[in-house]
Amino acid sequence: MCACSADTPCAAIARLCARLTSRNSRTVALPSEPRSLSPCIRDSYLVHKMKSMQRATHLRLIERLRADLPAGGAPAPVAREARPAFRVAAARYLDAGHHARERAAMFGGRGAGGLPRVIAASSALAAGACLPVDLPGLSLIVTRGADGVVRAVANACRHRGTRLVDAPCQAKALVCPYHGWTYDLAGALLHVPHAEAFAPGDSCSLPALPVSERAGLIWLGDDIAGIAGYLGGLDADLAALELDRHVVWRSRRVTRRCNWKLIVEAFLDAYHIRTLHRDSIYRFFLDAASIMESVGRHIRAVTARRTLREAPVELGGSDLRALSTPSYVVFPATVIIVHPDWVSVIPLHPRSVDETDFDHLMLVPAARAGDTPHWEKNWSLIEETVFQREDLWVCEQAQRGLAAGMVDELMFGELESAVRPFHAAIDDALARSPAAPPTGA
Numbered sequence: 001m002c003a004c005s006a007d008t009p010c011a012a013i014a015r016l017c018a019r020l021t022s023r024n025s026r027t028v029a030l031p032s033e034p035r036s037l038s039p040c041i042r043d044s045y046l047v048h049k050m051k052s053m054q055r056a057t058h059l060r061l062i063e064r065l066r067a068d069l070p071a072g073g074a075p076a077p078v079a080r081e082a083r084p085a086f087r088v089a090a091a092r093y094l095d096a097g098h099h100a101r102e103r104a105a106m107f108g109g110r111g112a113g114g115l116p117r118v119i120a121a122s123s124a125l126a127a128g129a130c131l132p133v134d135l136p137g138l139s140l141i142v143t144r145g146a147d148g149v150v151r152a153v154a155n156a157c158r159h160r161g162t163r164l165v166d167a168p169c170q171a172k173a174l175v176c177p178y179h180g181w182t183y184d185l186a187g188a189l190l191h192v193p194h195a196e197a198f199a200p201g202d203s204c205s206l207p208a209l210p211v212s213e214r215a216g217l218i219w220l221g222d223d224i225a226g227i228a229g230y231l232g233g234l235d236a237d238l239a240a241l242e243l244d245r246h247v248v249w250r251s252r253r254v255t256r257r258c259n260w261k262l263i264v265e266a267f268l269d270a271y272h273i274r275t276l277h278r279d280s281i282y283r284f285f286l287d288a289a290s291i292m293e294s295v296g297r298h299i300r301a302v303t304a305r306r307t308l309r310e311a312p313v314e315l316g317g318s319d320l321r322a323l324s325t326p327s328y329v330v331f332p333a334t335v336i337i338v339h340p341d342w343v344s345v346i347p348l349h350p351r352s353v354d355e356t357d358f359d360h361l362m363l364v365p366a367a368r369a370g371d372t373p374h375w376e377k378n379w380s381l382i383e384e385t386v387f388q389r390e391d392l393w394v395c396e397q398a399q400r401g402l403a404a405g406m407v408d409e410l411m412f413g414e415l416e417s418a419v420r421p422f423h424a425a426i427d428d429a430l431a432r433s434p435a436a437p438p439t440g441a
């Protein structure tokens with residue numbers, strides 16, 4: 001038996017590794033022994049004691065995980081007899097009409113915010129800051145006024161539509177570069193050069209979009225005043241992360257050629273870690289050892305790290321983030337992953353049925369933001385390797401496989417059971433939306 005897997009013969013592992021390496025040549029091969037990692041990466045996974053979800057919740061889930069761990073390193077068993085696989089029609093990932101109904105029901109656009117989703121981190125917006133945010137169907141300027149309040153207005157001049165802000169900046173007013181119409185940071189029109197050329201009713205302010213701050217994040221959504229109620233049981237989890245004391249160390253948006261649900265589903269299963277992430281992060285995690293639970297329409301998950309096997313019986317003084325990795329899907333499409341000493345916030349923005357914008361905000365504790373080599377290593381491993389070269393690469397491969405028309409449906413087993421409530425929440429959102437009645441797709 002190999003040291004890296006107790007249940008697979010060495011020769012089989014060698015064949016599998018060779019297949020994976022040739023298949024996914026963009027994957028960076030890293031050593032499988034934690035001892036051989038650079039001190040920087042090793043530290044990030046073992047040392048720093050950070051706050052995570054509400055500690056009582058995290059402890060409850062981690063104890064359940066530990067109770068299910070089999071002795072001797074065998075694969076984690078499925079707790080009960082497997083139900084028939086959950087099946088989702090391939091058309092839900094391919095049909096442009098179905099996608100349009102999903103967009104209308106959940107993602108807004110053309111002046112509407114849709115269901116709540118993260119558009120920025122609070123710390124990215126000091127007083128007087130203006131941040132352009134471009135989403136499919138929406139172009140916004142997010143501002144924080146001298147009163148500390150965050151607002152969002154259309155990033156298009158009411159005169160002849162010119163884009164007002166192109167890059168993050170500090171400003172006392174928004175001045176259109178074309179003819180000089182000037183707005184305050186709340187979008188109210190302050191000044192029109194040669195105003196006598198327009199009738200009084202002609203000039204007007206920039207349309208506002210509903211945004212709110214919660215848990216150190218800025219959220220966009222039609223019913224944003226009720227964001228705490230929308231988050232429900234996750235509100236306390238997210239507050240415990242103290243993201244208001246974090247800064248965006250780096251962020252990136254990449255448009256990938258796959259349906260948005262394929263990406264959410266990739267974050268809802270720990271089943272793939274052993275295969276897809278064999279050369280990157282499997283060394284940190286136990287095989288298929290994850291607990292996921294519905295919290296309203298959202299999902300809370302905890303995935304066991306290998307360190308959990310050596311954890312003391314009494315976990316009272318333990319750093320729980322070193323023993324397991326919490327993650328969340330805030331419905332419909334914001335993924336949050338709680339690494340040992342930093343947090344990935346990943347809003348997904350569907351662009352079309354087979355194109356999705358993947359935003360990744362790397363939030364690190366403000367007090368440690370200067371630890372550049374450490375964060376560079378983490379960004380390289382998680383964003384560039386795990387997310388881009390592995391998770392998103394395989395989502396595009398799934399989209400290609402579905403588009404080829406050779407399968408009519410996807411199947412999800414018991415180790416992917418969180419996909420069931422995710423699709424139930426989508427069906428519910430479609431049913432509630434007058435613009436988007438459910439279909440048989």
Ligand code: FES
Nearest residue numbers: 157159160176179
């Ligand atoms: S387009 Fe903005 S002032 Fe004319």
Ligand SMILES: [Fe+2]
Nearest residue numbers: 266272277391
């Ligand atoms: Fe993954």
